[in-house]
Amino acid sequence: MVFKCAIIDDDPFFTELINHYISQVDSIECCGIYHNPFDALNKVNFQEIDFLFLDIEMPEMNGLEFLKSLTTLPPTVFVSGKTTYGVDAFENNAIDYLYKPVSFARFSKCVNKIKAHFEHTRTNSQVKQQNIFIKHNGIHIRLAVDDIFVIRAHDNDVTLNTNVRSYKTHLRLKDIYDMLPLNDFMQVHRSFIVQLAKIDKVDGEIIEINGRTIPVSRTYLGELYERLKIK
Amino acid sequence: MNIQALKTYLNCDNGFLLSLVQKFVEELNDTTNKITLAWQNQNLTSIKLNAHKLLSSVKVMQLKELTLSLEKIEAGAASKHISSELEEDIKQLDIQVKKVINDLQLTIEELEANSPCI
Structure with a gap:
């Protein structure tokens, strides 16, 4: 972070x-x-x-x-x-x-x-969050934290990808990060936060998660390898 | 000035130290002039603030004599009493600063000679 x-x-x-x-x-x-x-x-x-x-x-x-x-x-x-x-x-x-x-x-x-x-x-x-509320198209929607696998920041918005669909909300990446369980999620790039348990592959500075490739910044690479216990 | 000790203290290379020393010389000149001018205007608040401001960079540069002089001037100005002692301290500061700047020119030359990017 x-x-x-x-x-x-x-x-x-x-x-x-x-x-x-x-x-x-x-x-x-x-x-x-x-x-x-x-x-x-x-x-x-x-x-x-x-x-x-x-x-x-x-x-x-x-x-x-x-x-x-x-x-x-x-x-x-x-x-x-x-x-x-x-x-x-x-x-x-x-x-x-x-x-x-x-x-x-x-x-x-x-x-x-x-x-x-x-x-x-x-x-x-954090009160062991299992759900979070985000404002999507003007309505507050409950999302199960466990369903979120990647969060991406772009322009002034953030998109949360779940197993079912994507939700765009007008928040900062840091605001979303603060709502999520510390042990389960990690920022891997200035624009990406991922759920560690959902990562399928790690290839150098690229990770694959639910069929999507996500870049990892060098700043976060050491911590990511450590948290995934990759030697 | 011990260049190696400063590089360790600041965790920097010759290039950064050179730019910092150059900035320090500029600030030393500028702030000493402000203190002298403030004395002429009998502005003790300005003397105190400027002496205080200069103290932190003088301490970084590990210039002990100058540190002592500035601490004395700051305390003198804080007492809110215009004294001949304070006047003498400010005159001495000016002399000390000129000497320090001369010494620092040598440091700058040494750092320039050892900074490949400059």
């Missing part, structure tokens, strides 16, 4: 450094860098991102004031050259608190916390 973020910090040196660190890991993608929180307020698409890297001490509007101006608090990795904001940070949906300067080793630990945060959120939100 790749988690999308935006970086908000008035220090270009630091944003370049964090962006470099992000480029070294597979699980985080940076969707935007903002050196001015007012600019971020206007431009960050909070529907698109999963979390923020947010500096606290900035001129004109600090990071905590920035969060207060939002209607929903996004999960946030706070960054600061001071340790004094720890309590404020953890009262504002903090995933982690990075004390500047930040080494790559410390950043790697932060990445693990980010992954753990979202896995934990997903696990907690």
